[in-house]
Amino acid sequence: MEVSQASVFALSLVFASLMLLVAADAIAKTGDVSNALQTSQPASIQITLSKQADTAIRLESRAAPLGQILKAIASKTGAQIHYSVLPEAPVTATCVGANVGQVMDCLVAKQVGLVAHKPTQDKPAEFWLLGSSVGSCQAVTVAPIAATEQQPTPEAQAEMDRMVQEQSDQLLKQTESKDPSERSSAIGNLGSVGVKDDPNVDAAIRDALGDEDANVRSQAIASIVQRGGDDVNDQISRALKDKAAIVRIAAVSAITDDVALLNQAVNDSDQSVREIAKSMLENLQN
Known part of the structure; x- marks a missing residue:
């Protein structure tokens, strides 16, 4: 039985279309897996103290609430940190500094008004996050995690x-x-x-x-x-x-x-x- 060139061409188009659909579906599923992995990553906060002058304090946070990060900094360094409200989005950041002031500058100063007092002999470093700028904060270090919200029953x-x-x-x-x-x-x-x-x-x-x-x-x-x-x-x-x-x-x-x-x-x-x-x-x- 003879098959015309037009029929062969039509079959080729159908096959190519099917391949594109399969590829698109695979890409979409890959994206879903990527998003699922991203949203399932646990929050973490790590603060490391060293004797190196320029890198005495290193902060690494991943998808952690800013309030928890500030509490961890205060607990680890003894600094006093005051605030009334904070951005709600989780924070992912890496900050390294010679002192806690430099780490705080890296973490929030670019996005939130910050007043700092350097430590003295009888008083630790002290910081105030200003309420006038916190509410509108769009922090570079603040990275909301994309997630598909499911409405509860x-x-x-x-x-x-x-x-x-x-x-x-x-x-x-x-x-x-x-x-x-x-x-x-x-x-x-x-x-x-x-x-x-x-x-x-x-x-x-x-x-x-x-x-x-x-x-x-x-x-x-x-x-x-x-x-x-x-x-x-x-x-x-x-x-x-x-x-x-x-x-x-x-x-x-x-x-x-x-x-x-x-x-x-x-x-x-x-x-x-x-x-x-x-x-x-x-x-x-x-």
Whole structure:
């Protein structure tokens, strides 16, 4: 049986099309595998100290929350790091420096306003991340991991809501502890995981601004800012009048764009409060 040239050509086109489809499917599956591997990579933070002058501190983080990285730096170096809110995206970064200040510059200074105090004989290095720039931070070192979000089933969502409510209720009970460190921890956690729009949570956090312990009051203003609301600036103004400098530092660090509040803080009796306010005013003017 004879086969025409036209038939052979048509069959060739069909075969070529099938090969292209197979190749495209293989490429797509390869991409899916790559994304799956990327999203499944665990977060990690590694800080190495050495005796080499130029590389005394080396930080390597992969897909880790910025808050955890800052806590690791503070734990490893003894530095004091203050902030009210942080970018939520996971951070992947490699930073090497002769001191903790250089590592902090590498990690956040390009994207977040940073005020630093060098260490002295009786005081470690101290850093403040300024609230006016954190909210809009698009950090070079911040690398959100691409992932396809799957919507939970109604049953799964209900279970998650129940667990969040249960955790929130436990934290509310903890705010009544006689131990100020437990109250401080509870207030701080309510800011991040407390049930949204729960009046009991908001009331507990605002009541904590009147706590007898300065650390609790400091956590309270940070949590108030984190949860937001119409009266945030009023609460910051209240905290700026606190007798404890640590509370006023937390308050001024949380200001975003209220020039009147910053001008109030510029005249504070504490040097750190004044420097933070001055730096934030300069950031707003640039």
